[in-house]
Amino acid sequence: MRTKGLLFTGLVASAALAALAWQNLPPAAAQSVSPAPRLEVVPQSQGALALTYAPVVRATTPAVVSIYARRIVEERQSPFFNDPLFDQLFGDARRRVPRVQNALGSGVILAADGIVVSNNHVVGGAADIRVVLSDRREFAADVILQDEESDLAVLRLRDARGLPALELADSDSAEVGDLVLAIGNPFGVGQTVSSGIISALARSGLAVGSGRGYFIQTDAAINPGNSGGALVDMQGRLLGINTAILTRSGGSNGIGFAIPANLVAQIVEQARAGNTVFQRPWMGxxxxxxxxxxxxxxxxxxxxxxxxxxxxxxxxxxxxxxxxxxxxxxxxxxxxxxxxxxxxxxxxxxxxxxxxxxxxxxxxxxxxxxxLIAPPETPARNRLTVRGVALRGLVAETINPAVIAEHGLEPGAEGVVVVEARDIAARAGLRPGDILLSVNREPLHSTADLERALRDPGRYWEVEVDREGRRSLLRFRL
Missing domain, CATH: 2.30.42.10 (PDZ domain)
Structure with missing residues (x-):
């Protein structure tokens, strides 16, 4: 919309800004302009153009924090250790070396006693977490709940009290075109605010970040380091947790994604109830x-x-x-x-x-x-750890709805699932998530069946496996 050489791009999209423009219209114009639709209201004075986000920024930035996480990761010492021949010759000896990995991100304080929400990819697996507030106070933090599927984690700051906190918005009430601010610590330069609008809702099925879910899309600039930061509305409420961008260059191209506040609220509620893992209703x-x-x-x-x-x-x-x-x-x-x-x-x-x-x-x-129920534990999973010669190092469970939910199996999955595979089980070719269908042609319906099948004293073994919908037969000799 162009007025007197000015390109006015959407600032009057909110009711508050439209009202401000209306108050500054001359009386004649005020009588002739209908208040609906609000996008027809055009600023007519310098005062109407002197708009600022400063009040919202002042109210929200104290509750947005910078997070510095340190984790210990193990790296392969040589690419040759991927080779099966090297595995047989050298085993696990000196295959990996530890290395310190530093992560930078943002977070949002949601309770005065130090409850902070961030992305799981920022703090997951961290050995040491340091949280810095906008007023430069620093706190050590512990992860009390993490959920890889939504890419959310809840932290508790040690010895924290009386902290500023954000109120949660109802993310279902958000609309495309609503004004929003993204607050975080991009590139580690310090707390930064960027503005934009909600550019789309109900973005799902996208492989963005670590999350695989449902996102609010925004064109407010989000860059590396913004992960875990706040997406706030014009009332200063938390609308979402910024989590990822779509980019080819590594920088913001105006397409960012935030996890809606309604899911954040449920995760925080479960964390306060003592859950360490987020539990979803099971539909099967x-x-x-x-x-x-x-x-x-x-x-x-x-x-x-x-x-x-x-x-x-x-x-x-x-x-x-x-x-x-x-x-x-x-x-x-x-x-x-x-x-x-x-x-x-x-x-x-x-x-x-x-x-x-x-x-x-x-x-x-x-x-x-x-x-809305938790996944049932029927039949009992009866975890089995194999210590005998055949398939030594295997940890398996009987499949039930709870096991299906934990391992992301198909609803109709039955039998026994591999939880861990080490030693002989790993060398035989088994992997976590494999479904064991039979051992030496003996069908498996539970870990009790597996335990009986492994009592066979023979040296030749056949294990039928379902791996991601594909059946295969593993043959090996002890």
Missing amino acids: VTGQAVDAALADAFGLGLPQGVVITEMHPASPLARAGVVTGDVVLAVDGEPVNSPQEMMFRLAARGIGGTVSLSVLHGGERQSLSVG
Whole structure:
């Protein structure tokens, strides 16, 4: 919108700024301009153009911190140690050397007693964490909960009290075009504020950062070091945790992603309850987004929802009457258009209580109440650590819904899953996440079956394995 040679790009997009422009209009103009839509209000004075984010910045920056993390990582001493022949000749001796790795990021204080939220990729696995406030106070910190899937971690500052904290916004109320500020410590230069708008919502299915979920997209400049920092609205509330950018150069190209505040709130609640790992409601299903072809087949006017493609028999959806082929359209009235968005909506509501689902079942829309439960531990996982000669170094568990959720297995997975593989088990070719189907042609339904099969005194072994949906047969001799 161009007025008197000025290019005015969206500053009047918020109600507060529109009101300020309205107050500065001459009386005649005020009478002739309709307040709706608000984007038609044009600044008519120098005062209307003298807009500033300073009040929001003053209110929010004290609660945004810089995080310096140090972790010990082990590096391979030589590329030749990847070679199986070297493994047999030298074993594990001197294969890796420790190295100190430093990480820089940002965080947000959410409680006066020192509860801080950041990205898991900033603090995960750190041996030492130092948090620096905007007033230069420093605190040591401990990770009390971390979640790799959402790329969030909750820290507690030692001996902290009376700290400034941000209020959480309802991220479901955010709209494309809302003004936002990104606050963090990019490149380690010190606390920095950048402004922009929400450029998209419901970004999901993207491999950005360590998270694989649902994001708010913003064009506020986000750079390395901003990870874990705050995305705040014009009321000074936390709208999201900045986590990643899409870039080819390593710098900001105006496409950044933040984890919505509603999920942050649930993770902090679980951390305060004593959880060290974030627990999501278990649905026991897989699904796919409804595209144009599927929408036509289901008789939907537009592509929308998530069609259920696979379901565990114990799924709470199954108990509510949902079957494979049904389409989940909304969660508590909020539309869902991808599996990631559906799981985000459920995770943000936590475990316990119920949720209302809008489902297309048999060509008719239904509203169903579904319980939000933790993944059941039925049958018992009965962890087995193999110490005998055959498959020594193997740690395995009987597959149940909780094990499926922990290892990211398909809902219909059955049998025994490999948790750890060392020594003979590793040399035989087994890896964590492998599903053991049989040993020496004896089918495996539980770790008790595996234990019996390994009592065979023979020297020749056959292990049938399902690895990411592909079956293979491992043969070895002791």
